Amino acid sequence: MLETIQNLALGFSVALSPAVLMYAFIGCVVGTLVGVLPGVGPLAGISLLLPATFGLNATNAIVMLAGIYYGAMYGGSTTAILMRIPGEAASVMSCIDGYAMARKGRAGPALAIAAVGSYIAGTISVVALMFLAPPLAEFALRFGPPEYFALLLLGLLVLAYMSGGSMVKALAMAAFGLTLGMVGIDQMTGYFRFAYGVVELGDGIGVVPVAVGLFGVAEILATAGQATPPSIMKPKLRELLPSRAEWRDSAAPIGRGTVLGFLIGIVPGSAHIISSFVSYAVERRMSKKPQEFGKGAVAGLAGPESANNAATSGAFVPMLALGVPSGPIPAVMLAAMMVHGVAPGPMLIKQQPELFWGFIASMYVGNVVLLILNLPLVGLFVNVLRVPYPLLYPAILAFSVLGVYAVNGSVVDVWIMLVMGALGYLLRKLDFETAPVVLGVVLAPMIEMALRQSLAMSDGQYAIFITRPISATLLCVGAVLVLLALRPLVTKTLDWRARLALAEKGEN
Amino acid sequence: MTIDRVGGGALVLFAVYTLWEARKLPMGNVQNPGPAYAPTLLALLLLVFAVVIVALGAGSSRIATVGWSEWRHAVAIIAVCIFMALSLERLGYRITVVVALMLLIGLLERRSIVTTALFSVGFSAATFYLFATVLRVPLPRGPWGF
Numbered sequence: 001m002l003e004t005i006q007n008l009a010l011g012f013s014v015a016l017s018p019a020v021l022m023y024a025f026i027g028c029v030v031g032t033l034v035g036v037l038p039g040v041g042p043l044a045g046i047s048l049l050l051p052a053t054f055g056l057n058a059t060n061a062i063v064m065l066a067g068i069y070y071g072a073m074y075g076g077s078t079t080a081i082l083m084r085i086p087g088e089a090a091s092v093m094s095c096i097d098g099y100a101m102a103r104k105g106r107a108g109p110a111l112a113i114a115a116v117g118s119y120i121a122g123t124i125s126v127v128a129l130m131f132l133a134p135p136l137a138e139f140a141l142r143f144g145p146p147e148y149f150a151l152l153l154l155g156l157l158v159l160a161y162m163s164g165g166s167m168v169k170a171l172a173m174a175a176f177g178l179t180l181g182m183v184g185i186d187q188m189t190g191y192f193r194f195a196y197g198v199v200e201l202g203d204g205i206g207v208v209p210v211a212v213g214l215f216g217v218a219e220i221l222a223t224a225g226q227a228t229p230p231s232i233m234k235p236k237l238r239e240l241l242p243s244r245a246e247w248r249d250s251a252a253p254i255g256r257g258t259v260l261g262f263l264i265g266i267v268p269g270s271a272h273i274i275s276s277f278v279s280y281a282v283e284r285r286m287s288k289k290p291q292e293f294g295k296g297a298v299a300g301l302a303g304p305e306s307a308n309n310a311a312t313s314g315a316f317v318p319m320l321a322l323g324v325p326s327g328p329i330p331a332v333m334l335a336a337m338m339v340h341g342v343a344p345g346p347m348l349i350k351q352q353p354e355l356f357w358g359f360i361a362s363m364y365v366g367n368v369v370l371l372i373l374n375l376p377l378v379g380l381f382v383n384v385l386r387v388p389y390p391l392l393y394p395a396i397l398a399f400s401v402l403g404v405y406a407v408n409g410s411v412v413d414v415w416i417m418l419v420m421g422a423l424g425y426l427l428r429k430l431d432f433e434t435a436p437v438v439l440g441v442v443l444a445p446m447i448e449m450a451l452r453q454s455l456a457m458s459d460g461q462y463a464i465f466i467t468r469p470i471s472a473t474l475l476c477v478g479a480v481l482v483l484l485a486l487r488p489l490v491t492k493t494l495d496w497r498a499r500l501a502l503a504e505k506g507e508n
Numbered sequence: 509m510t511i512d513r514v515g516g517g518a519l520v521l522f523a524v525y526t527l528w529e530a531r532k533l534p535m536g537n538v539q540n541p542g543p544a545y546a547p548t549l550l551a552l553l554l555l556v557f558a559v560v561i562v563a564l565g566a567g568s569s570r571i572a573t574v575g576w577s578e579w580r581h582a583v584a585i586i587a588v589c590i591f592m593a594l595s596l597e598r599l600g601y602r603i604t605v606v607v608a609l610m611l612l613i614g615l616l617e618r619r620s621i622v623t624t625a626l627f628s629v630g631f632s633a634a635t636f637y638l639f640a641t642v643l644r645v646p647l648p649r650g651p652w653g654f
Contacts, residue, residue, distance in 0.1 A: 054643075166561075169512070169515070171557050172516075172554060175550055179522075179550045179551060188543075191533060193543055194529060220585060221581075221585055221586070222578065224581045224582070225579075225582065226578055391617075391619070391627055393612075394612035395609075395627075397608075397612070398592075398605050398608065398631065398635070401589070402601070402605075402639060405647070405648075411597055414593045418586065421586070429574050430515040431512075431568070451546065452541045452545070456539065456540060460537070462538075
């Protein structure tokens with residue numbers, strides 16, 4: 001405990017330096033803008049701004065990118081509450097009761113509850129991250145190649161299970177992503193695989209062009225030709241204060257959302273999206289007035305908003321402690337850290353304590369910055385939505401090309417982004433999840449290396465994965481998830497994953 | 509034809525193609541897997557999933573029910589992206605972005621010529637200044653220094 005406090009003091013000495021403070025602030029502002037703008041989620045936002053961090057030192061860069069991530073979580077709720085358009089996917093549930101509150105003339109209090117809930121959840125979950133990551137990293141030092149292989153496989157299985165809709169389709173997408181990740185030079189033999197003479201493919205298919213293509217460009221292709229968005233409500237500052245009853249109604253959901261969100265965040269998957277859905281379901285089940293849900297229930301807004309912010313901190317736990325990304329956004333963050341010469345994993349906390357604890361402390365600071373940004377300045381951010389979409393999407397597209405090109409200075413990456421954009425558009429039409437593709441591309445080199453090392457260790461015996469206790473346990477958990485996913489086929493009922501898929505399609 | 513059958517069928521083709529291409533690489537053996545080992549394993553796994561999707565796909569939505577109303581816009585945007593990829597290193601960042609934005613805003617979205625020109629030139633100049641000059645991100649310049 002004393003050691004943690006000393007480490008945190010070290011972190012604050014880093015986080016409160018003017019340069020880190022400035023980059024945390026820039027990250028939060030940009031993240032809020034990214035969250036407010038429909039179609040530009042945190043994944044595309046972080047990917048696009050990655051090249052802008054190349055000139056920064058590792059701490060400043062990571063602090064700024066993390067600011068974009070949790071800033072987007074805050075910003076996404078603004079568009080959801082005022083326009084019924086989720087600024088990013090995790091705000092889907094806030095559209096329901098947040099917008100209903102706004103329609104009843106309570107837009108200001110809805111924004112305030114979302115911001116305060118996000119602040120409380122964000123801050124408490126950073127405390128949990130602070131205490132959980134170091135012991136987990138210590139434990140991970142016992143991991144060898146078979147354990148890492150089992151962990152990575154479990155990560156993909158959990159992501160597939162947690163995705164809404166068909167698990168087989170999600171697993172197929174993960175396998176597709178892993179196959180794409182095989183492109184490039186084989187790390188063990190130096191063979192060029194599937195590169196067709198394109199030298200730039202030697203390093204493999206980058207996660208940034210894949211992420212920007214599948215999420216950013218595909219979204220533009222799907223939405224650019226559609227009708228203009230609905231009108232926007234613009235609450236005044238003095239209308240922001242919730243009533244005493246609204247504060248009372250939001251207190252317990254914020255607490256429950258924080259715990260749920262953090263726990264779900266640790267588990268691999270699109271944590272921030274799932275956490276808000278689970279929190280909404282829990283609040284509706286626990287409410288004394290479930291009939292009010294969908295008609296402006298405070299709990300229906302406070303719970304999911306807190307949960308999705310807590311999940312962002314939770315998602316950093318496996319990334320920082322194990323070096324294993326739990327979803328596409330941590331995957332891009334991981335790639336960003338590697339670009340800056342930082343290797344996340346069990347040794348990070350020991351080898352670079354200033355970076356780790358500075359990052360943790362910057363999250364406390366970032367949450368305060370975001371609370372300040374999201375209450376008095378909400379009107380300013382809403383103005384961004386007044387830029388007509390026919391001007392906005394060409395600008396986002398140009399940013400995408402700029403961002404993707406700048407990562408490696410390669411036009412090949414722009415082509416990959418373009419192909420992935422078209423593919424993402426088709427996959428959306430065919431109702432396939434795209435997040436597992438991104439995670440597959442990132443995990444492919446790690447999972448292949450772990451598999452081949454494990455087989456070399458065991459002289460070709462696949463039994464090594466079930467004879468070692470940690471890997472056997474991880475694989476058992478994966479098998480249980482597969483069985484759980486098969487259950488609705490037997491019972492012929494809708495499980496929570498099917499309901500999530502329906503909610504994401506706006507059918508709830 | 510349903511969406512799952514179309515999607516699953518495409519994945520079957522991709523998996524078969526990967527298996528075909530992986531034949532050109534050394535497979536190694538289970539004690540010492542070669543560069544083709546993991547791609548082959550993954551392609552087989554993908555093939556299994558894809559076949560299951562096709563087999564269970566009868567109950568999914570019919571392909572005709574998928575809305576494609578925005579397809580003209582999507583194709584036009586892809587065409588502009590292709591232009592950007594082809595011209596980025598030939599014409600330079602600024603000229604490429606100005607032309608691409610003019611095509612998208614002026615031709616596709618039919619905004620006035622003044623709005624189109626001001627937005628395209630302003631965006632191109634501002635982003636180049638921000639990224640290339642302030643943040644020192646290397647962006648391509650064309651043959652005329654632009």
